[in-house]
Amino acid sequence: MGAEVVIEGLTKSFGKQTIWRDVTLTLPPGEVSVLLGPSGTGKSVFLKSMIGLLKPERGSCVINGVDIVTCSEHKLYDTRKMFGVLFQDGALFGSMNLYDNVAFPLREHTKKSESEIKRIVLEKLEMTGLSGAEKKLPGEISGGMRKRAGLARALVLDPEIILVDEPDSGLDPVRTTYISQLFIDVNAQIDATFLIVTHNINLARTVPDNIGMLFRKELVMFGPREVLLTSEEPVVKQFLNGTMDGPIGMSEEKDSAQMAAERAMFEAGHHAGGVEDVSGVPAQMQPTPGLPERQxxxxxxxxxxxxxxxxxxxxxxxxxxxxxxxxxxxxxxxxxxxxxxxxxxxxxxxxxxxxxxxxxxVAQLPGAQWQAPPNRGQGST
Structure with missing residues (x-):
């Protein structure tokens, strides 16, 4: 089972510019979570802070008893091995074929023989639908294939936590759905904890178990997907519908004068853009038939x-x-x-x-074995 990630009061700034403050949430073990938010709210910075590439000013990020924020470099190095990371563009080495790209972490961080490395690499390539493509260079394949190769590389060290940054970047809606299905299938097979940063509303509505949203330097909410998808919070409704009508503007937030001017414009008949009333909670994507159920x-x-x-x-x-x-x-x-x-x-x-x-x-749980973590602050469930 994937590891639980407990984040409390995390605050990150660059100089005098606060990116986000007092972020508190818990990523439940083995579940898929999504983090939403307008561009520029620091979602990618949040992922980098989770794995210690950036150091927050305050707060804690605890994994298996180790606080990433305050631990030693040695502890941080060991804890990072629990993570697999899929970057926006796949971050593949252009001069290496897919086989060598996926094998790279094994050669760098383990003492496995080449025969053992080959077995693992081919297994991960098959898991991500890339069997037969191992000799191709990144420049010879599509963007969707590069994403899958990046995921295969993220999986070779058998991570307990997988971080995914904008998986739909550069992909059309159909390929985005396929990569979404792949995340569900991988979770079903290895039971890892996922955190996916995305702007894609279809992915956010159909893939995760939990959803959070960053806005105005704070975590608006984080919890079961049903909470955010049925929320009446103006910023959440505006973001899910992708309209101009709401508190989010080109510079993240609007002042009252701009909101009033736009409101008058919309009431006069100008279309606010976006999709028409994305509401309700759609069915969650399920593993491909033949794969195990998601634990x-x-x-x-x-x-x-x-x-x-x-x-x-x-x-x-x-x-x-x-x-x-x-x-x-x-x-x-x-x-x-x-x-x-x-x-x-x-x-x-x-x-x-x-x-x-x-x-x-109160709902009864006869025979339930997994104990939920205690409530660790506002917005964490």
């Missing part, structure tokens, strides 16, 4: 059902509706019962994710 799915359901009573009303309804009748009985919940509960209590503010219910109204 993270069951752990996620147990974890989410433990915190169900703390989530906003619409997210609760969506989560319960997604359960089979057997699962609803297993967890002791049902749509009618939940609707009555919502009517009696009212909604919970989406930023705070807090609330209490009588013990007999």
């Amino acid at each position: 993270g799915v069951r752990r996620r359901k147990d974890r989410v059902m433990r915190i169900l009573h703390t989530l906003p009303a619409e997210a609760r309804e969506t989560i319960i509706a997604s359960l089979t009748p057997e699962e609803q009985r297993h967890y002791g919940v049902g749509p009618a019962r939940q609707t009555a509960r919502i009517n009696n209590r009212g909604d919970v503010p989406p930023r705070h994710h807090s609330g209490q219910l009588p013990t007999d109204q």
Whole structure:
């Protein structure tokens, strides 16, 4: 199973410019998470900070008891071996064929024989759909193939955590869907923890178990996908629909005068752009038939059902509706019962994710083994 990543109060600046501050979230082990946000909000900087390439000013990033922010260089070097990273353009060596590109980490960081390296490299190339292409140079293949080769290289050291930076960069919508399917398939096979940074709304709505969003130097929210996809937060709705109507502008945020001027323009009939009303929670992508089920799915359901009573009303309804009748009985919940509960209590503010219910109204988890981490601060679930 992939490693849990616990981030608390992480703050990063370049000189006097704060990139983001007090970011607190937990990446659950073996689950797929996505980080959204407008361009320039520091999403790639966040990935680099997680693996120690950049040093935050405050906070902690703890993996298997090691704080990446404060640990020694020796500890940092060892902990980095737990990571696999897929960069935006694949970051392949142009003078090496795909085989040597994928073999590079094994030759640099292990003492494996060439026969063992060959076995591993061919296995990872097959896993990413590149069997037979091992002799090709990066310049001889498509952008989608370069992405897959970069993923194969990220997998050769059997990482517990995989970081993916803008996987749709340079890809058309169809190839983006194929690479999205590949992430789900790899997660099903190795049960690693994924964090994907993306602007692609289709990927964000159909792939992850959890979604977070950075805006105005802060983490707007992070939690189960149903929370963000049903959120009424203006910045979240604007981003998911890709419209000009909302707080995000060309320079990340608008002032009140610009928002008022644009509002008058839209009310006068000018189209705000974007897609028309992307709402609701679509079905999540599943592993390709013939592959094992994702182990993270069951752990996620147990974890989410433990915190169900703390989530906003619409997210609760969506989560319960997604359960089979057997699962609803297993967890002791049902749509009618939940609707009555919502009517009696009212909604919970989406930023705070807090609330209490009588013990007999909290979802039951008979026989559940995975224990959710304690709540570590606002926005972490």
